Amino acid sequence: MSTPTTSRYDSTFAALRAKGEGAFVPFVMLSDPTPEDALRIIDAVVTAGADALELGVPFSDPVADGPAIQAAHVRALDGGASVDKALAQVRTIRERYPDLPIGMLIYANVAYVRGLDEFYAAFRDAGADSVLLPDVPVRESAAFSAAAEAAGICPIYIAPAKASAQTLEGVAAHSRGYIYAISRDGVTGADKAASVEGLREVVDNVQSYGGAPVLLGFGISTPQHVADAIAAGAAGAITGSAIANIVAKYTAHTHPEPARITDMDALTRELSAYVAQMKEATIKA
Numbered sequence: 001m002s003t004p005t006t007s008r009y010d011s012t013f014a015a016l017r018a019k020g021e022g023a024f025v026p027f028v029m030l031s032d033p034t035p036e037d038a039l040r041i042i043d044a045v046v047t048a049g050a051d052a053l054e055l056g057v058p059f060s061d062p063v064a065d066g067p068a069i070q071a072a073h074v075r076a077l078d079g080g081a082s083v084d085k086a087l088a089q090v091r092t093i094r095e096r097y098p099d100l101p102i103g104m105l106i107y108a109n110v111a112y113v114r115g116l117d118e119f120y121a122a123f124r125d126a127g128a129d130s131v132l133l134p135d136v137p138v139r140e141s142a143a144f145s146a147a148a149e150a151a152g153i154c155p156i157y158i159a160p161a162k163a164s165a166q167t168l169e170g171v172a173a174h175s176r177g178y179i180y181a182i183s184r185d186g187v188t189g190a191d192k193a194a195s196v197e198g199l200r201e202v203v204d205n206v207q208s209y210g211g212a213p214v215l216l217g218f219g220i221s222t223p224q225h226v227a228d229a230i231a232a233g234a235a236g237a238i239t240g241s242a243i244a245n246i247v248a249k250y251t252a253h254t255h256p257e258p259a260r261i262t263d264m265d266a267l268t269r270e271l272s273a274y275v276a277q278m279k280e281a282t283i284k285a
Contacts, residue, residue, distance in 0.1 A: 006154055006212075008101040008129050009177040012051055013213050013235055022282035023051040023236025024226060025215060026243050026275060027105065029072035030055050030089045031081035033251055033259035038076075040264060041247065041271065042093055048272040049279035052101035053093070054132075054238055057086045059107040064134035068241040071248060075259040083110060087126045094127025101177070103130040103156065108144075116143060120151035130154035130177045138170040145174050156180055159206045159214075161198070172211030178235065181206050182218040199232035207233065223281035230282055239278060246271050 016023055026045045030038050042053065058076035062069065093102060104123055111119040111133065123131060131153050136144055138157040148155040154177035159168055161182050171179055181202055199216065206214050213235035220226060221242040229237040250267035253259030261267060 006129075006177050008099060009052070009154070009212070011099070012101050013178075016051060016236075016282075020284045022226070022230040022234065022284070023215065024049065024275070024279040024282050025052045025054055025103075025236055025238045026050050026278075027054040027056060027069075027238060027240030028243060029058065029069065029076055029247075030086045031058055031076040031079060032072045032244075032247060033075045033079050033253065033261065035081075035085050035089050037261050037264070038089060039092060040268065043096070044268040044271050045243070045275045046097060046100065048275035050100075050275055051236065051279070051282075052103065054103045054105055054240070055086075055090065055093075055128075056240075057083060057104065057106045057110060059110060061109075062107060066241055068244040068248065072244045074255055075248075075251065075253050078253070078256050079258045083114070087122055090123065090126040090128055101130070102128050103132060103154075103177070104128050105132045105134060108133045108136050111144070116147035117150065120148050120153045124151045124153050128153065130156050132156035132158070132180055134158060138167060138174055141170075141174055149176075158182060159202075161202055163205075168206055169209045172206065172209035175212050178212045179206055179214045180238070181214045181216050181234070183216050183220070183229070199228055199234075203233040223277050226278050226281035230284060236282060237278075242274070243271070246274060 028042055032038050058073045058081040062073050131148060141157060145155045157171045157175045159171045159179055159181040183199055183202060203214055215236045215238050216229040216234045217238035220237045220239045226237045250261055250263050251259050252262050
């Protein structure tokens with residue numbers, strides 16, 4: 001059995017702490033709207049200051065995602081997205097950024113179809129550091145954690161905003177690399193702002209059980225949200241829907257036809273400026 005390699009996360013969080021910064025982690029959908037476009041988008045966010053990546057694998061029934069990310073799934077699938085194409089993109093990203101932590105957000109059915117052992121091994125071999133299955137609660141995680149750890153992948157679990165002590169203890173015990181704490185209940189979405197009130201309580205509740213650093217997600221869409229997350233004691237923040245909205249702004253798409261980027265230069269300029277602002281907000285006052 002392999003031990004999950006947390007070194008990229010550990011070294012990233014340690015370096016950021018030394019500089020008095022938190023982590024800004026953008027979520028990007030692979031193959032949206034094509035693999036080549038997704039790689040250019042990822043290059044833009046990394047160059048603009050992303051400290052790590054969370055990458056989505058397109059799926060037909062993304063129950064944890066709000067409208068913006070659901071639309072990204074659809075655009076990618078209409079363009080012929082597949083798990084094999086996702087793995088190829090991860091390999092390219094790892095080659096370009098050997099020290100960057102790469103986390104995957106994938107629905108459990110993808111893992112079941114491949115078989116858990118083969119699934120985790122494939123993403124390890126491609127260069128991923130962690131896998132978060134948003135539809136697998138920690139109470140149902142034993143088989144997934146065992147397969148992930150056997151492959152050397154960090155399993156990530158979600159700490160809900162109003163979780164029981166038993167759930168938080170389980171998340172802290174079984175997550176490696178980082179813990180994904182959500183600032184509010186519901187699905188992802190930039191239109192539903194993270195609740196500033198209670199952020200400290202969310203972070204304190206998760207951290208009271210020890211475990212990996214806490215990243216806050218769900219409704220993180222402005223620099224102030226990031227600053228609030230850092231002030232509340234989180235190690236960083238994850239933004240997804242706001243990124244997907246910028247991609248959608250420069251994409252022409254009529255389902256079920258393949259989508260196309262209408263102005264990649266404008267897209268990457270706006271995305272780079274947005275990521276730079278979000279990253280700047282991680283600097284502790």
